[in-house]
Amino acid sequence: MKVLEFYGLKPEDSLLLDFKGAFDQQAALERALEPFLQALEEYAGEWMPDVVNGKRQRKYSRPSFWKALGERRSDRSTGLGLYRTKWPALDMALRLWFPPLPPEMSIFINVKPLSFFSEAERCHHFVELVRAWASRYPVTHAAAHSADDRELAGSPNFGRDDETESRDGFDEVYEVFWLNVFGPRLVETVGRERMLSTPAHRVEELPNGCVLLVTWPTAADFASKEARLAQARAHAHLRPDLDFDTVLRTLHERSALLAPVEPRFHPDLAPLLSRVVDRAPSHVRQRRIAELNAWQPPEPEEWRPAGSALPPDVENLELALQQYSLYAEHLVALLHSEVPSVFDATPESLTDADFYFWREEFPTSRLREAIDEHAVPAIGAYLGEVLVRNLGGRWIPRQKLEEAQVLVGNRLWLPFVRARNYMRSRQSLLDSSLTWLYRVAERHRGS
Numbered sequence: 302m303k304v305l306e307f308y309g310l311k312p313e314d315s316l317l318l319d320f321k322g323a324f325d326q327q328a329a330l331e332r333a334l335e336p337f338l339q340a341l342e343e344y345a346g347e348w349m350p351d352v353v354n355g356k357r358q359r360k361y362s363r364p365s366f367w368k369a370l371g372e373r374r375s376d377r378s379t380g381l382g383l384y385r386t387k388w389p390a391l392d393m394a395l396r397l398w399f400p401p402l403p404p405e406m407s408i409f410i411n412v413k414p415l416s417f418f419s420e421a422e423r424c425h426h427f428v429e430l431v432r433a434w435a436s437r438y439p440v441t442h443a444a445a446h447s448a449d450d451r452e453l454a455g456s457p458n459f460g461r462d463d464e465t466e467s468r469d470g471f472d473e474v475y476e477v478f479w480l481n482v483f484g485p486r487l488v489e490t491v492g493r494e495r496m497l498s499t500p501a502h503r504v505e506e507l508p509n510g511c512v513l514l515v516t517w518p519t520a521a522d523f524a525s526k527e528a529r530l531a532q533a534r535a536h537a538h539l540r541p542d543l544d545f546d547t548v549l550r551t552l553h554e555r556s557a558l559l560a561p562v563e564p565r566f567h568p569d570l571a572p573l574l575s576r577v578v579d580r581a582p583s584h585v586r587q588r589r590i591a592e593l594n595a596w597q598p599p600e601p602e603e604w605r606p607a608g609s610a611l612p613p614d615v616e617n618l619e620l621a622l623q624q625y626s627l628y629a630e631h632l633v634a635l636l637h638s639e640v641p642s643v644f645d646a647t648p649e650s651l652t653d654a655d656f657y658f659w660r661e662e663f664p665t666s667r668l669r670e671a672i673d674e675h676a677v678p679a680i681g682a683y684l685g686e687v688l689v690r691n692l693g694g695r696w697i698p699r700q701k702l703e704e705a706q707v708l709v710g711n712r713l714w715l716p717f718v719r720a721r722n723y724m725r726s727r728q729s730l731l732d733s734s735l736t737w738l739y740r741v742a743e744r745h746r747g748s
Contacts, residue, residue, distance in 0.1 A: 302360065304352050304384040307392040307413060312583040314559075315390075315413035316520050318431065318445040318480075319457070322438030324397070326404040331367065337395075337406075338363065340433035344426045348391055348412050350383035358384075370395075377402050389417045406438050415447055419521035427520070428480055428503070432513055435482040439509045442471035442487060446478035447523050449584035453555045477536040479520045479528075485510035491539055500534045524556040562590040569740040570598060570731075572649075576656045577731070598737045603719040607711045613698050621698035625705070628682030635679065646687050648743075651735040654683075658723075659730045672724050678702060680724070681717030684735050688714060691739075692746050710746040714738070 324333050342349070353361045355369025361383070369381040380396035392411040398404060418424050427445065435443060444456075458466045459475040474483075474491060488496050488510065496512050497504055503515040516535050517528040533549035566574040574593045581589040615621040629646075632654075636643045640657050642650040658664075664672065681702065688694040688707045694714070697706040702717040716738075723733045 302352055302358055302386055304358070304386055305388070305390040307384070307390045307411065310390055310413065311579065312581060312586055313413060314415040314447050314449045314583050315411050316415050316418050316427075316445060317448040317451060318408065318410040318443070320406075320408040320410075320431065320434060320438075320440060320443040320482075322406045322408075322434065322440040322443070324404055324406045324438050326400060330370070330397075336437040337408075337434060338366065340430050340437075344430035344433070346423065346426055348385065348389050348417070350391055350393055351386055352384040354382040354384065389413060408434065410445075411448065415449075415521050417521070419519055421518045424519045428513070428515055431480060431482065432505070432507070435511050435513060436507045436509060439484060439511060440482050441484040443482040444476075444478040445480040445520065447520070447559075449559055450523060450555055451478070452582070452584040453558060474536065474539045477514070477516060477532055477539065479516055479523050479532075481514045481516075482507075483512045483514065488512050496539065499538050501531065524559055526553075529553060529556060558588060559584070560587060562587045562594070564590050565594045567596075567598060570734065570737060573652050573655050573731075573734065573736055577659060580660060596731075598734065599732055601719065601733070601738045601741050603715040603722065603738065604742075605706070605713040605715070607708060607713055610697055610706060610708065610713050611699060611704055614700050615698045618698060622696055625682045625685060625696060625698070628678045629686045631675065632679035632683040635676075643683075646683070646690050648687065648691060648736065648739050651684070651687055651739055654680075655730060655734045655736050659727060662727050664724050664726050664730070673721075677717065677720045677724055680735070681705075681720035684719060684738065685714075685716035687735075687739060688716065688742060692742060694742075709742050712742065712745050714742055 351361050352358050353365050353369045355372035359365040359369065366381070370379050373379045373381055376399070378396065378398050380394060383391065383393035383395070385391040390413040392409075394407075394409045396407040412418070418427065431443065431445065454476050456476065457471070461469070471487070472490075474487070483491070483496065493512075497506060499514055501514050501516050502518055503513065505513045507513060514535065516531045517523065522528055523532070529549065529552040533545060533552055537543050537545040537548050564571070564575065564578065578586060578589050578593065613621075633643050636654060636657060640650070640653045642653045663676070667676070685694070685696060685705070685707045688709055689696060692709045694707040694709040697708060697713070699705045703715065703721065705715070705717055706713040707716055719733060719735070719738055723729055723735065725733075
């Protein structure tokens with residue numbers, strides 16, 4: 302069974318539920334978890350997990366669930382993963398802690414894409430699922446909301462350091478999400494009457510003293526003006542110390558950060574920048590597109606007029622050219638498994654190499670000595686070879702690599718200098734990309 306690689310899919314928003322509740326440690330485990338499984342099977346519907354993972358993956362069934370839970374059992378805890386093989390993608394985990402630790406049940410659900418929850422009926426079933434769990438496993442706080450918006454809201458720390466967040470948890474109403482379950486202690490802190498009078502799509506007191514609150518019928522349109530207004534009203538009601546207009550403005554600012562931005566990248570670098578954007582977490586993706594729309598690559602400085610060429614100063618021209626070829630082969634040896642196109646020595650292979658080095662954060666993830674000694678000569682020689690093969694360039698060898706030139710039209714290009722500048726930082730991989738130098742050389746070939 303091949304499950305959908307949730308985090309390997311194209312970055313996009315998802316519905317994330319974080320649920321921490323208490324369970325009866327005196328009851329047999331199968332009895333204690335029966336309400337969990339019953340509600341999951343009744344309400345999950347089209348996002349129901351079909352794979353359960355303990356020490357290995359199995360098709361979901363009650364027996365395979367118990368098998369997986371037993372495989373992961375230790376003295377103090379157990380847990381398992383639940384996934385799907387078909388759209389929508391699911392990343393779900395259940396974890397239980399046993400005495401002497403406080404008996405706690407942690408449920409994590411992430412369903413991608415968020416657009417799956419644009420239907421009111423599907424959202425209603427999700428709410429009913431959480432209601433059933435919260436009625437059986439009392440929580441301190443649980444919430445389901447856009448994963449991207451939760452990131453922008455600063456959840457779960459909300460400006461606190463990790464130690465404080467771990468100690469205090471959700472001890473006051475830091476945020477109101479699409480779906481919320483407030484535990485009895487938090488309800489009493491806010492005031493039960495105030496909590497139950499919250500203006501929202503659904504407010505319900507559960508038998509164990511928890512309060513379920515849903516701000517809007519559907520999760521997927523959380524960023525709409527109407528949904529944000531409902532969210533702000535609920536938050537300001539539960540936190541009368543907050544200014545309503547400020548709360549609403551903050552929500553609208555978050556919506557603006559998540560609003561789709563049309564890519565308008567520099568045409569010569571669009572294939573590279575599109576791949577850079579695809580690596581951005583979905584909650585910053587639109588900002589990254591806007592930044593790269595506005596960004597313009599600096600004009601390459603690694604060139605000289607043809608008339609200023611330094612003559613060859615090597616004893617054996619053929620041997621020098623063979624050395625450049627050998628350096629270029631070193632790059633092929635380094636990249637061939639990750640960048641198969643490197644064998645082709647084409648403009649497209651330069652773009653693939655640019656993306657590889659950017660993705661790997663190569664200038665900072667490798668030793669500087671190794672970069673200067675090995676990577677820079679290999680990259681410079683490879684760039685020069687691509688200029689020679691594809692633009693009719695001609696090497697003019699020099700004893701010092703940084704002085705070596707490739708003549709294309711009326712310009713002399715300095716590929717080893719470009720490689721050195723290229724490897725300065727991660728940003729320089731874009732500012733001084735191999736692709737960009739090639740495209741500029743291509744434009745000036747006939748001049």
